Amino acid sequence: MSYIIDRRLNGKKKSTVNRQRFLRRYKAHIKKAVGDAMNSRSIMDMDKGERISIPTRDISEPLFSHGAGGHIERVLPGNKEFTTGDRIPRQSQRGGDGGGGGASDSGEGVDEFVFQISQEEFLDFMFEGLQLPNMIKRRLAGNESFQIVRAGISNEGTPGRLNVIRSLRAAHARRIALTSNKRRVLRELEHSLDMEERKDSALRDQRKIEAIKNEIIELRQRISRVPFLDDFDLKYNLLIRQPKPRSRAVMFCLMDVSGSMNQATKDMAKRFFLLLYLFLQRSYEYTEVVFIRHHTSAKEVDEEEFFYSRETGGTIVSSALKLMRRIMRERYPASEWNIYGAQASDGDNWNDDSSTCHRILIDDIMPHVQYYSYVEITPRDHQALWEEYESVRALFPNHFAMEQIVDVQDIYPVFRQLFSQKVTARC
Amino acid sequence: MLETFASGSDSQKSDSSGPISTSSEWTFELIQEYDCAISELAEEFGLDTYPNQIEVISSEQMMDAYSSVGMPVGYHHWSFGKQFISVENNYQRGLMGLAYEIVINSNPCIAYLMEENTMTMQALVIAHASYGHNSFFKGNYLFRSWTDAGSIIDYLIFAKNYISRCEERYGLDEVEAVLDSCHALMNYGVDRYKRPYPISAIEEERQQQEREEYRQRQLNDLWRTIPKLGEGTEETQEKRFPEEPQENILYFIEKNAPLLENWQRELVRIVRKLAQYFYPQRQTQVMNEGWATFWHYTLLTELYRRGRVTEGFMMEFLQSHTNVIYQPGFDSPHYSGINPYTLGFSIFSDLRRICENPTDEDRRWFPDIAGSNWRETLQFAMRDFKDESFILQFLSPKVMRDMKLFCISDNDKENEIVVSAIHDDSGYRQLRENLAGQYNLGNREPNIQVFSVDTRGDRSLTLHHTQYQRRPLGKETTEVLKHLHRLWGFDVHLNSLNGDEVMASFHCPEQGRDRQEGEEESMLIPKPI
Numbered sequence: 001m002s003y004i005i006d007r008r009l010n011g012k013k014k015s016t017v018n019r020q021r022f023l024r025r026y027k028a029h030i031k032k033a034v035g036d037a038m039n040s041r042s043i044m045d046m047d048k049g050e051r052i053s054i055p056t057r058d059i060s061e062p063l064f065s066h067g068a069g070g071h072i073e074r075v076l077p078g079n080k081e082f083t084t085g086d087r088i089p090r091q092s093q094r095g096g097d098g099g100g101g102g103a104s105d106s107g108e109g110v111d112e113f114v115f116q117i118s119q120e121e122f123l124d125f126m127f128e129g130l131q132l133p134n135m136i137k138r139r140l141a142g143n144e145s146f147q148i149v150r151a152g153i154s155n156e157g158t159p160g161r162l163n164v165i166r167s168l169r170a171a172h173a174r175r176i177a178l179t180s181n182k183r184r185v186l187r188e189l190e191h192s193l194d195m196e197e198r199k200d201s202a203l204r205d206q207r208k209i210e211a212i213k214n215e216i217i218e219l220r221q222r223i224s225r226v227p228f229l230d231d232f233d234l235k236y237n238l239l240i241r242q243p244k245p246r247s248r249a250v251m252f253c254l255m256d257v258s259g260s261m262n263q264a265t266k267d268m269a270k271r272f273f274l275l276l277y278l279f280l281q282r283s284y285e286y287t288e289v290v291f292i293r294h295h296t297s298a299k300e301v302d303e304e305e306f307f308y309s310r311e312t313g314g315t316i317v318s319s320a321l322k323l324m325r326r327i328m329r330e331r332y333p334a335s336e337w338n339i340y341g342a343q344a345s346d347g348d349n350w351n352d353d354s355s356t357c358h359r360i361l362i363d364d365i366m367p368h369v370q371y372y373s374y375v376e377i378t379p380r381d382h383q384a385l386w387e388e389y390e391s392v393r394a395l396f397p398n399h400f401a402m403e404q405i406v407d408v409q410d411i412y413p414v415f416r417q418l419f420s421q422k423v424t425a426r427c
Numbered sequence: 428m429l430e431t432f433a434s435g436s437d438s439q440k441s442d443s444s445g446p447i448s449t450s451s452e453w454t455f456e457l458i459q460e461y462d463c464a465i466s467e468l469a470e471e472f473g474l475d476t477y478p479n480q481i482e483v484i485s486s487e488q489m490m491d492a493y494s495s496v497g498m499p500v501g502y503h504h505w506s507f508g509k510q511f512i513s514v515e516n517n518y519q520r521g522l523m524g525l526a527y528e529i530v531i532n533s534n535p536c537i538a539y540l541m542e543e544n545t546m547t548m549q550a551l552v553i554a555h556a557s558y559g560h561n562s563f564f565k566g567n568y569l570f571r572s573w574t575d576a577g578s579i580i581d582y583l584i585f586a587k588n589y590i591s592r593c594e595e596r597y598g599l600d601e602v603e604a605v606l607d608s609c610h611a612l613m614n615y616g617v618d619r620y621k622r623p624y625p626i627s628a629i630e631e632e633r634q635q636q637e638r639e640e641y642r643q644r645q646l647n648d649l650w651r652t653i654p655k656l657g658e659g660t661e662e663t664q665e666k667r668f669p670e671e672p673q674e675n676i677l678y679f680i681e682k683n684a685p686l687l688e689n690w691q692r693e694l695v696r697i698v699r700k701l702a703q704y705f706y707p708q709r710q711t712q713v714m715n716e717g718w719a720t721f722w723h724y725t726l727l728t729e730l731y732r733r734g735r736v737t738e739g740f741m742m743e744f745l746q747s748h749t750n751v752i753y754q755p756g757f758d759s760p761h762y763s764g765i766n767p768y769t770l771g772f773s774i775f776s777d778l779r780r781i782c783e784n785p786t787d788e789d790r791r792w793f794p795d796i797a798g799s800n801w802r803e804t805l806q807f808a809m810r811d812f813k814d815e816s817f818i819l820q821f822l823s824p825k826v827m828r829d830m831k832l833f834c835i836s837d838n839d840k841e842n843e844i845v846v847s848a849i850h851d852d853s854g855y856r857q858l859r860e861n862l863a864g865q866y867n868l869g870n871r872e873p874n875i876q877v878f879s880v881d882t883r884g885d886r887s888l889t890l891h892h893t894q895y896q897r898r899p900l901g902k903e904t905t906e907v908l909k910h911l912h913r914l915w916g917f918d919v920h921l922n923s924l925n926g927d928e929v930m931a932s933f934h935c936p937e938q939g940r941d942r943q944e945g946e947e948e949s950m951l952i953p954k955p956i
Contacts, residue, residue, distance in 0.1 A: 002462050002479035002557065003535070004455060007488065008542055014491035015511040022508030025603070061506055062611050062906035064873050070898030072837040075862040077765055078756020079833040079849055087843040088835070115512045 023121065029054045030117065034125045038275075038412040049119045053112040127279055130419040146241040157236025166235035174233060178226045186219045249338040249370075250288045251280055252324050255306065256345035258295040258315035265377045268405055269344035270307055272375055275415050276342050290327055294320035300327065317349045317385060318356040325364045334368035341365065341372040348378075349385045358388040366396050373418050374402040446737045453546040458483075461550045464735055465558060468726050473802050474562040477576060478535040481557060485542050490514050492529050492539060499537065500583045502590040502697075504606050530556035532564040532708070534576035547743040550736070554726040559719025566810045567714070569707035579704060585631045586697045593690050605691050608910035609677060609698035614872055616677030616699035617706045638696075639689040642682070672891065673877040676911070677702070685886060686916035695914070710813045710868055717771015718809050721779075724748060724772070754830060765862075773826045774818070778805055781823065788824060814866035822859045824850070834861045839897075870895055875921070887918035894925040900933070908935035 023030060033052045082088075117125070153166055193212045196204060253273045257266065280287045291306035292298050295313030298320040324341065332339060349357070366372060374389055376382065386402070393400045403414040447464060448457050462481065469476065484492070494511035495501035531537040538556035540549050564570050594602045609616070673679045677699040681692050708715065727744055730736045736744075754769040755761040781789045782801035790797045796804050808821055833849040834857060848854030848861070864870055878891040888911075892900060900923055912919045912935040923931040 002466065002481055004458055004462070004481045005483070006455070007482045007484045007539075010484075010488065014488070015494050015508065017503045018494065018505065018508035019511055020508070021503055021505040021599075021603075022512060024599075025505045059509060060903070061607075062903035062910070063614065064875055064904060064907050065901035066871075066873055066898045067901040068899075069839045070894070071839070071896040072898065073834060073847065073861045073864065073896075074837065075765070075832055075834045075858060075865055076757035077754050077830045077832055078758065078762075079831040080756070080758075082833055082846045082849055084846060084849055084851070084854055086846040088846070089843055113509075113513070115516050 023117070026054055026059065027125075029058070030125055031128070034122060035412055037122075038126065039409050048122070049117050050122045051114055051116055053114040056113050059113055123278065123282060127282060130279065130416065145244050145246065147244045148239050149242050151238045151240040153235045154238035155232065155235065157238065161236045161239070163235045163237050167229070167233050170235055171229045171233035174230065175226055175228070179223045182219050182223050186216065186223070189216050189219065246286055247338060248286045248288070248336065249280055249283070249340060250290060250332045251276065251340045251342065252290045252292060252327075253277075253306065254292050254294065254298075254320045254324065254341065254343040254345075256295075256315060256317065256320075256343075256348075257293045257309075257312055258346075258348065259312050260315065260348040261312075261346050261377075265346055268377050268408060268411060269375070271408070271411050272344055272405070272415065273342060275411070276340075276373075279415075279419065280340065288332075290324075292320050292323055292327075294323075298323040315345075315349050316353050317345060318353050318360060321357055321360045321365065325360060328365070328368060339369040341369050343372070343374045344377060345374075345385070346378045347376045347380075347383050347385050349383065351384050354384040354388045357385065358392060361389075361392050362395060366392065366399060369399065372396075372400050374400075375405050375414065376402070377405045379406045445734065446740075447735055448546055449737055449739075451545040451547065451739075451743070453544070453549050455483075457546060458540075458549055458553070461546075462553055462557070464730060465550070465554050465726055468729055469558040469562075469722075472722075472725070473806065474558055474722065475565055476536065476558060476561040477533075477565050479557040479561065480535040480537045481540060481553065482537060483540050483542055486518070489529070489539065489541050490518060498531065498583055499580065500587055502587045502606075503594075504610075505603065506607075506610060528552040528556045530560045531579075532560075532570060532574060532576055532704075533579050536561040536564060536576070545743065547740050548747065550730075550740075551723055551727065551744055551747060555719045555723035558726065559722035560715060562722070563711075563715050563718045563809060566806070567707070567711060567813075568811055569711060569813055573707045574704050582631060582700065586701070589632075589635070589693065589697065593694065597690065602694065604913065605694045606698065608913045609695055611907045611910040612677050612680075612914075613698055613702045615875060616675060616695075616702040618675050618678070618703065635693060638693070642689065642692060668880050668882050669877060675699075676875070676877055676890075679877045680911075680914045683880070684915050687914065691914075707813075710815075713767040713771040713774075713814045713866065714809065714812065714817050715771070716768045717773075717775050720748075720751060720768050720772040721775035721805075724776075756831075769830070770818075770826075773829060774821050774823070775805060775808070777823050777826050778808060778821055780825075792823060815863045818866060819859060819863040822862065824855045827855060827858055832858055832862065834858050873898075873900055878922075885918060886916075887920060888915050890919070890921045892921060892923040894923060894930060897925055897930075899923060899931060904933050905935065905937075908933055911935070 030052050034050060037050045153163060189212055193209065193216065196209050196212065253276075255266070255269050255273070261269075277287075277289060289303070291301050291303060293301055293306055293309070293311075294315075294317070295311070296316045296319065300323065301309065320343070328334070328339065361372070376386060382404075389400075389402050393402060401418045403418060405411055405414055447460050458481065462479070466479075490511060492499075493514045494507045501507065528541075529539045536557065538552065538561075540552050544552065564576060570576075590602060590606075669679070669683075677695055680687070681695040681699065684692075687695070727736070727741075731738075731741050752766065752769045752772050754766045778796070779801045781793055781797055782799050782804050785793075785797035808817065812820060827850040831850060834847050834854070836845045836847040838845075848857040850858065874893045874895060875890055876893075878889045880889070881887045890911075900921075904921065908919050908921060919935045921933040922929050923933075
């Protein structure tokens with residue numbers, strides 16, 4: 001009889017390791033493709049997978065083979081018109097390959113090896129080598145998740161968790177303990193029986209022998225009555241639920257929507273925020289985002305409005321910082337939350353407001369946040385705000401970063417720069 | 428195995444004479460029933476098989492199986508990942524269908540059925556793989572003498588574990604580099620004449636340690652530079668090493684490469700062993716597929732004749748069968764070489780016809796076979812031949828006519844291509860010879876052998892390529908030499924010879940370039956290629 005086996009439930013991903021090996025080998029190519037993709041994508045599908053293409057020659061596996069030339073005899077099927085001795089003019093030397101035969105011996109086929117990487121892999125490559133700066137605060141909040149861990153052995157449990165070795169060991173120990181006395185007596189009896197039987201037949205006391213034998217039989221029965229496995233021998237693996245400290249992060253997105261910000265600059269700012277958002281989501285199990293947009297006054301808005309609303313006006317940057325300070329105090333105590341701030345602006349601010357920004361940042365915001373990044377999206381020269389922020393950076397070199405973005409191509413590199421792994425003196 | 432078949436299926440036979448199934452949905456019970464019916468028939472026809480293990484898998488699993496050359500266990504390497512990605516891509520874009528089955532030359536013989544197949548397809552695959560291929564694996568002399576179906580799975584497990592251990596100890600990159608180089612030379616890791624003997628995985632492990640010690644001793648001897656006492660200067664007539672040219676390049680490397688570590692030699696050996704295992708398959712493609720196709724056709728039509736399958740079943744079966752043996756003409760856009768299924772199936776079917784209803788022509792061409800018992804003749808043809816000799820022996824004029832074969836002669840010294848033979852009386856013999864030659868691995872792959880090693884000088888390795896009909900080496904030659912150089916550790920030269928005349932020379936590192944200090948060492952450090 002043949003064996004028929006249903007293997008459909010076995011793992012499907014047998015090739016995963018090989019696939020990863022492949023991705024690992026062509027990391028450089030893929031990274032480049034990912035970088036390019038970041039710049040050309042629309043905001044909405046920033047985090048989709050990506051088609052990667054690698055030139056075929058880079059991944060070919062060379063083999064010894066015949067090249068073109070020499071004398072080749074070929075047999076082909078499907079003759080319609082030829083008879084022996086017919087002469088066929090050679091088609092052009094390149095490519096044609098003599099009447100279409102032997103298609104297999106030309107090594108070149110498609111120029112590019114194209115394949116799809118998944119969203120997960122895409123993000124892995126995108127954020128590879130990036131790190132959220134500074135220590136991560138963890139705390140036990142009310143609604144934590146649990147982690148099931150082994151916690152030794154218990155006397156109670158479900159049959160599925162039975163620990164066979166421990167159970168049998170316990171049974172063995174119990175049997176030894178319960179029978180040791182009887183076995184000692186047994187040994188003594190056997191010994192005296194032996195002594196008795198060795199005596200000269202005239203001296204033997206048959207009745208004594210009988211008595212000893214009976215006693216031995218009774219003892220043996222009592223020993224065998226000790227059960228092999230008893231209820232209280234059973235030991236179970238104990239699993240307990242352990243509360244898992246969760247890291248929580250909140251990100252403040254501060255965007256300038258003043259009249260000086262045109263559609264292109266806003267778009268760049270949005271891309272930057274989106275990248276940051278994706279990155280935080282990967283680093284923390286739980287991420288909240290606060291969207292703040294400002295012109296002369298700041299307003300907390302929802303995602304939809306943040307990215308798509310068209311309201312506009314003059315510029316007072318400090319209004320946004322003040323709002324951020326208030327929300328931080330009210331909803332996100334720094335002892336529980338990892339706070340990140342990201343601000344995008346074109347750097348155009350009321351001159352006397354920039355110093356206010358400086359003061360709020362230094363006094364109220366920077367001491368509490370993990371990291372604050374500022375991107376200035378402008379092709380022009382820096383203004384007062386940039387200079388004020390530079391002095392903030394001097395005070396908090398590990399927690400404050402600022403970069404300038406001129407066009408879309410800069411976003412991803414700048415992002416990488418802001419969050420690249422830094423070897424800090426502290427670690 | 429056959430006894431249990433008989434006892435298991437007796438009851439089935441007696442109580443069921445109508446069709447086994449009428450719907451196209453398959454169930455495990457139905458597969459079992461079809462398998463019983465087919466195995467009964469196969470036994471009647473005298474097919475000798477390994478026990479069967481039929482596994483039902485999903486299409487994803489089929490893609491996995493594809494990319495590990497069908498083997499159930501395999502070591503990890505990026506090239507399998509590449510294979511997988513391209514199969515997955517093509518499948519998802521609908522560029523290709525997956526094969527209906529994969530069958531592994533092992534004992535028991537493992538065949539995969541895809542869950543998407545209809546009942547008819549499952550029956551076809553069972554007949555094709557579990558009885559056709561299976562009996563071929565068990566019967567053909569190449570498989571019998573070169574591969575050991577019983578131990579291959581054990582060996583694969585050993586190889587996988589050994590390679591993972593190496594990866595842990597020496598790093599992924601190091602291992603990958605050696606494997607890359609070995610893969611490039613895989614086709615030259617085959618003993619064509621000697622027969623290896625099979626051993627189990629545990630045995631393999633024990634021997635592996637012995638080999639390590641032995642190799643080192645042997646190496647030291649070969650590369651000894653301290654002059655022996657007493658021999659003095661008399662060593663004028665130096666012996667060439669190796670004394671005979673060596674066709675098995677990987678074997679030569681494993682035993683003689685001066686700088687390889689022991690584990691690297693073991694990797695070379697693993698790749699070499701696998702190449703050896705697949706060698707018979709490469710040499711019997713036409714026969715193997717032809718045989719399996721012939722038997723699925725014969726078995727299923729016989730089932731139909733006995734009323735065990737419906738007409739709907741036969742319609743579906745014949746449609747798939749016709750697709751399998753479709754041979755587009757040379758001028759068709761679908762043409763990609765001669766379809767081995769078609770050629771093999773045609774030859775086997777025609778052999779049966781020659782045995783049963785011989786014509787005068789057949790009596791002239793096959794005096795020994797015409798009119799003989801077809802089962803014995805086919806068994807003989809399957810057992811004792813490989814593609815080349817099989818075609819040379821059994822390709823009949825009728826098959827050449829049916830397939831409208833013709834031969835062209837493409838000589839780069841001439842301006843035109845000449846049709847040198849077609850399917851007519853004067854052309855049959857030449858056509859047959861040329862077609863057989865086309866299946867000679869020696870003609871298809873360049874004949875490259877290890878010629879000599881400069882043991883007293885710069886330790887360079889020289890290979891000779893003997894040209895076949897003046898055909899030169901391809902473009903990738905220098906790339907392959909780089910791999911060979913990595914394994915050998917010193918200069919590698921390759922001369923392409925036509926007769927005694929050197930037509931081309933390849934060198935790695937390339938000659939004329941300034942050699943940097945310490946280059947030998949740096950080649951051993953893996954570089955992205």
